[in-house]
Amino acid sequence: MEDLGEPTSYLVVDKGVPVFSSDGHNLGRVVEVLSAPNLDMFDGIIFDTTAGPGGHKFVDAPEVGELYERGVVLKIDAATAASLPKPSANPGSVSVNPADLVGGGKRSGLGRVWDRLSGKG
Numbered sequence: 005m006e007d008l009g010e011p012t013s014y015l016v017v018d019k020g021v022p023v024f025s026s027d028g029h030n031l032g033r034v035v036e037v038l039s040a041p042n043l044d045m046f047d048g049i050i051f052d053t054t055a056g057p058g059g060h061k062f063v064d065a066p067e068v069g070e071l072y073e074r075g076v077v078l079k080i081d082a083a084t085a086a087s088l089p090k091p092s093a094n095p096g097s098v099s100v101n102p103a104d105l106v107g108g109g110k111r112s113g114l115g116r117v118w119d120r121l122s123g124k125g
Contacts, residue, residue, distance in 0.1 A: 009073030014039055014046040022075045023051040023063075029082035035060060049076060050091045061088040 005028050014037050023031045032053040039046045048064045069079040078085060 005077075006075070008075035008077070012071050012073050014071055015041060017049075017071050017076065021072075023049065024075060024077045025082040025085050026069060026077065026079055027081045029085075031078070031082065031085050032061070034076060051076075060091055061085070062091040063088055 005024055006022075017034060017037050019034050019036065021034050023034060025031055032051040034049055035052050036050045037046075038048050038050065046065045046068075048062055049068060050060055050062050052060055063078060063080075063085070067078055067080050068076065070077045
């Protein structure tokens with residue numbers, strides 16, 4: 005494995021740096037680091053395996069071992085990395101309606117008004 009430089013944070017990992025398995029195989033290059041910096045939360049990495057089969061792969065944060073200035077080393081070996089999933093769209097979605105905000109079994113005045121306006125009551 006090449007010299008990857010100093011350890012660094014997920015906040016500054018550059019696109020295009022190589023991704024290595026724990027057994028030293030070059031798996032591809034970083035496409036995107038998934039995170040929520042305002043929450044100080046690192047979610048994982050999407051990397052491109054165009055040099056090998058598979059296209060883009062997603063590796064979850066717990067499988068990421070070390071982040072360096074010039075590369076990423078995973079905690080998993082090349083065989084395990086071959087079965088990593090392709091990235092998917094973010095499934096997270098939340099919808100809230102007034103009934104979710106009213107406690108107990110009885111509807112408040114506002115809840116009853118909402119039911120009438122929405123055709124439920």
